[in-house]
Amino acid sequence: MYHIYIVEDDQQIRRIMADHLERYGYRVTWAENFETIKQEFVAIQPDLxxxxxxxxxxxxxYWCRQIRTVSNAPVLFISARTDDMNQVMAIENGGDDYITKPFHLEVLLAKVKSALRRSYGEYAHARDIQQTVRELDNLYFYPDRNELVYNDAKLELTxxxxxxxxxxxxSPNVIVSRDELLETLWDEVDFVDDNTLSVNVTRLRKRLQELGITNAIQTIRGQGYRLDVNWGGRSS
Known part of the structure; x- marks a missing residue:
């Protein structure tokens, strides 16, 4: 079941679109908070x-450009603006198609099917083109390339x-034991000096400072470490 994310502030239009798409078997989520579109996108990982x-x-x-920093999922613009310049801007800002209002629901459905087919179906090279990404307090991290992105600054980790x-x-804001972290980093834990973990934690703290994130990793004496996820409220 493909998951479709609707970013439309007209409640009647988004309800009509959602009802029609759900009737054809799609899962639909629509945006409620228009300040956090990118974060919500990352949280739900929609297909379109x-x-x-x-x-x-x-x-x-703006939001299409933000989505393009974390995903290759197809984006279809829907707008009452019918001039060519807005359609050009939609494509230049990362959009895949443009639908003008008012529109027939069958046209919407056909364009959705076509975009999904190109991205994930018979015309796609592979479904894994969408990047894997997670987000914590506006810090985005990409497991497929060992990269962190915060306030548009990128940091590649070892x-x-x-x-x-x-x-x-x-486990944000939760203590993770030293033993758990040792097992995460090394297969043969018995042959690893306990001080080696401390060295790696210190190195990671210094790397995070390159993004302006300080004091995020807290040492809990006798227990382990905790990632304090509140860097968005701190000054660098």
């Missing part, structure tokens, strides 16, 4: 986005640095 241009706070062009960060991020 239906995106209006006229939105509160930021327009659809394999062990990323494994350490990822394990802590799996």
């Amino acid at each position: 986005v239906l995106l209006d241009i006229n939105l509160p706070l930021y327009d659809g062009f 394999k062990k640095e990323f494994l350490l960060f990822q394990r802590l991020a799996e």
Whole structure:
């Protein structure tokens, strides 16, 4: 079942679209908070986005660019703007297609099917083209390339640095024992000096400082470490 994310602030239009798509077996989620579209996208990992241009706070062009930093999922613009320039801007900002309002629901359905087929079906090379990405407090991390992105700054970690960060991020604000972290980083734990873990944690702290994130990894004496996920509220 393909998952479709609708970003449309007109409640009647999004309800009509959702009802029609659900009738044909699609799973539909629509945006409620127009300040956190990118975070919501990452959280639900939809297969396709239906995106209006006229939105509160930021327009659809902005949100399409944000989505493109974390995913290759097809984005179909839906707008009452019929001029060529807006259609050109939609494509230049990362959109895959453009549907003008008012539209027939069968046209919408056909374009959705076509986009999904190109991206994931018979015309796609592989379904895994969509990047794997997670998000914590506006920090995005990519397990497929050991990379962190925060405030548009990118940081490439070593394999062990990323494994350490990822394990802590799996349990944000929760203590992870030293034994668990040792097992995450090394297969033969019995042959690893306990001080080696401390060295790796110190190195990861220094790498995070390159993104302006300080004091995120807390040492809990006698127990382990905790990732304090509140860097968005700190000054660097």
